[in-house]
Each structure stands twice: as structure tokens, then as C-alpha cells.
Amino acid sequence: MKIAVLPGDGIGPEVTAEAVRVLEALGLPGLTLAHADVGGAAYRQHGHPLPAATLELARSSDAILFGAVGDPTCDNLERALRPEQAILGLRKELGLFANLRPAKVFKGLEDTSALRPEVAGAIDLLIVRELNGDVYFGDKGMTTLPDGRRQGWDMMSYAEDEVRRIAHVAFRAAQGRRGKLCSVDKANVLETSQLWRDVVCEVACEYPDVALSHMYVDNAAMQLVRSPGQFDVIVTGNLFGDILSDQASMCVGSIGLLASASLSEGTLGLYEPIHGSAPDIAGQGKANPMATVLSAAMLLRHSLGLEAEAARVETAVAKALADGVRGSDLGGSHGTVAIGDAILERL
Ligand code: IPM
Numbered sequence: 089m090k091i092a093v094l095p096g097d098g099i100g101p102e103v104t105a106e107a108v109r110v111l112e113a114l115g116l117p118g119l120t121l122a123h124a125d126v127g128g129a130a131y132r133q134h135g136h137p138l139p140a141a142t143l144e145l146a147r148s149s150d151a152i153l154f155g156a157v158g159d160p161t162c163d164n165l166e167r168a169l170r171p172e173q174a175i176l177g178l179r180k181e182l183g184l185f186a187n188l189r190p191a192k193v194f195k196g197l198e199d200t201s202a203l204r205p206e207v208a209g210a211i212d213l214l215i216v217r218e219l220n221g222d223v224y225f226g227d228k229g230m231t232t233l234p235d236g237r238r239q240g241w242d243m244m245s246y247a248e249d250e251v252r253r254i255a256h257v258a259f260r261a262a263q264g265r266r267g268k269l270c271s272v273d274k275a276n277v278l279e280t281s282q283l284w285r286d287v288v289c290e291v292a293c294e295y296p297d298v299a300l301s302h303m304y305v306d307n308a309a310m311q312l313v314r315s316p317g318q319f320d321v322i323v324t325g326n327l328f329g330d331i332l333s334d335q336a337s338m339c340v341g342s343i344g345l346l347a348s349a350s351l352s353e354g355t356l357g358l359y360e361p362i363h364g365s366a367p368d369i370a371g372q373g374k375a376n377p378m379a380t381v382l383s384a385a386m387l388l389r390h391s392l393g394l395e396a397e398a399a400r401v402e403t404a405v406a407k408a409l410a411d412g413v414r415g416s417d418l419g420g421s422h423g424t425v426a427i428g429d430a431i432l433e434r435l
């Protein structure tokens with residue numbers, strides 16, 4: 089069992105270190121961890137955000153534990169050299185097309201949500217976001233029109249097989265949960281979305297036990313705040329999923345608690361907190377590592393098939409929260425290492 093550890097930028101290294109401590113504490117026989125640079129950190133060391141050696145390590149591993157990429161000092165580099173290209177490149181190169189982003193309110197945290205406690209307490213949903221297509225990977229460019237105005241453009245598209253395979257992931261996920269799937273699109277305006285909706289309906293025939301509904305993305309954003317408890321599994325494209333998953337995190341109470349898995353057709357997966365590099369608090373030892381620890385739990389479950397160990401880690405995090413362990417993101421005073429210690433004690 090070989091895990092590539094890619095800490096990246098900002099708070100990435102701090103939060104990843106705590107997740108590594110948790111993985112090591114499990115004492116799994118045959119587990120090896122190999123670190124490599126990624127993002128802005130890799131650009132500074134090797135001149136590229138995703139060096140060939142890092143990609144090779146990731147490719148040859150069973151799973152990837154990823155911190156975060158993003159560094160404001162790199163914002164003026166040409167796009168191909170910016171830190172974000174590292175995560176986009178890994179997703180594309182390794183065929184990591186299925187992004188699972190669970191959002192659930194931990195007991196005792198109902199009050200930290202931006203929503204009323206009784207609304208927040210009902211949240212237990214999973215966003216299944218497509219990761220290899222959409223406007224993220226279409227043709228894009230900047231030109232100057234004949235009259236001198238500058239124009240930027242990004243092409244949104246999905247091919248039917250891309251929609252079909254993410255739909256299958258989402259239907260199967262719904263089968264393992266409460267049997268409800270909501271497909272989110274903008275079919276009232278976009279052709280890409282019309283195809284999306286048509287294909288999801290076709291796939292639905294194979295899953296008569298799942299109740300499928302459709303929602304436009306603007307309405308979904310509104311419903312996520314109005315009554316998030318209505319959702320079980322949400323399946324959506326790359327761009328809408330990016331936005332809705334950040335929104336879901338705040339409904340839960342903190343973006344510092346949300347884990348994610350990016351899965352391929354096989355068992356290889358990349359696991360990362362959804363919060364990003366948070367450069368404003370980097371290096372201060374106050375980032376909440378719980379999202380990364382929970383991502384490590386997803387790694388154990390999805391790539392290594394270690395369900396019992398995954399549940400053990402998740403229970404330890406839930407216990408720490410129930411016992412009042414709170415990072416600064418939740419208005420508490422526990423620092424990164426103190427939270428790691430608290431989780432380890434409860435393992
Ligand atoms: C995410 C992030 C990335 C994305 C960025 C860093 C490219 O926001 O994983 O949600 O847009 O997918």
C-alpha cells in the first residue's frame with residue numbers, strides 16, 4: 089500500500105502532516121508514504137507546478153493524499169504554470185473523474201452553521217461532481233476583437249460517455265444511501281445541460297430503485313440554503329459542482345470540515361480537503377486539519393478497502409468535535425497540532 093503525499097501550498101503542509109500522523113497511528117502493515125512537491129511549492133523548486141516526478145509518483149501509488157494548491161504570489165504567472173494547474177493536471181492525467189464531496193452536520197455543531205440550527209441539523213448529503221470535463225477543460229482563450237475590445241472565452245461541453253459514467257457513480261452512491269438522486273443542470277439555457285439531463289434520464293432506467301429528480305442550478309443554490317435536508321445525492325458538472333460544494337460547506341458550519349475523494353475507474357483515488365490553501369492563515373499553526381483527516385478516512389475506504397479503519401478515524405474526529413475541540417474556523421482556540429493530538433487520543 090503506497091500513498092503519495094502531496095502537501096502543496098499555504099496550509100496544505102500543516103494539515104497534511106496531521107493526517108499523516110493519523111494514518112501512521114493506525115499501524116497498517118505494509119503502508120508506505122512518499123512525499124513530493126506540488127503547486128506553487130513545486131514551481132519554486134522545479135519550475136513547474138506538477139513536475140514529471142510528482143505525476144509519476146502519483147501514478148504509481150495506490151492513493152494520493154493531497155493538501156492544497158494556490159499561492160497569490162503566483163497569480164501573475166502564465167496560466168500553465170499556476171499552482172491550480174497541478175490539481176487540474178492530476179485529475180485529468182490520472183482519469184480522476186468522480187469527485188465525492190459529502191456534507192453532514194456533526195452532532196453539536198448545529199449552531200456553527202450560517203443557517204438556523206434546525207435547518208442545518210438536517211444536512212446529510214453527498215455532492216457527486218464530474219471532474220474531467222465541462223468548461224474547465226474546454227478550449228479557452230483571450231483575443232482582441234477587430235474593434236480593439238479584448239474578449240475572453242471558455243468552451244463548455246460534455247460528451248455523452250462523460251455524463252454516463254458520472255451518472256452511474258451517482259446512482260450507485262444513492263443506492264448505498266437514502267435512494268434519492270438530484271441531477272443539477274441549467275437545461276433551460278445550456279445545450280450542454282440538455283444533453284446532461286437526457287443522458288442522466290437514460291441511465292436512470294438501470295436504477296429503478298433510485299428516485300431521480302432534476303433541478304436547475306440557480307434553484308439548487310437556493311434550495312441548499314432553504315432546506316438542505318431534502319437532498320441525499322446531488323450529481324452535477326464540474327463548474328456547478330465546484331460552486332455548490334463550497335456553498336454546502338458553509339451550510340455545514342465550516343469549510344474546515346469537508347473532505348473529498350476524486351476517483352478513477354479503478355481504485356486509484358486522490359483525497360483532499362475542499363478548503364484550499366488559505367494563504368491568509370498559512371504557517372500560523374491554526375488551520376483545522378479535520379477535513380484532511382476525514383479525507384484520509386475516505387482514502388482508507390475507497391482506495392485501500394479498509395472500511396473499519398476509515399470508520400475508526402471518522403469516529404475519532406466526531407468524538408473530538410463532540411468533546412468541544414474547535415479550530416479557529418469554528419470560533420475555537422485549538423491549533424492544528426492540538427486538533428491532531430485530540431484526534432489521535434480518541435483513535
Ligand atoms: C476545488 C478547487 C479547484 C477547482 C481549484 C483549486 C482549481 O476550487 O477543488 O474545488 O476549481 O476544482
Ligand code: MG
Nearest residue numbers: 330331334362
Ligand atoms: Mg472549489
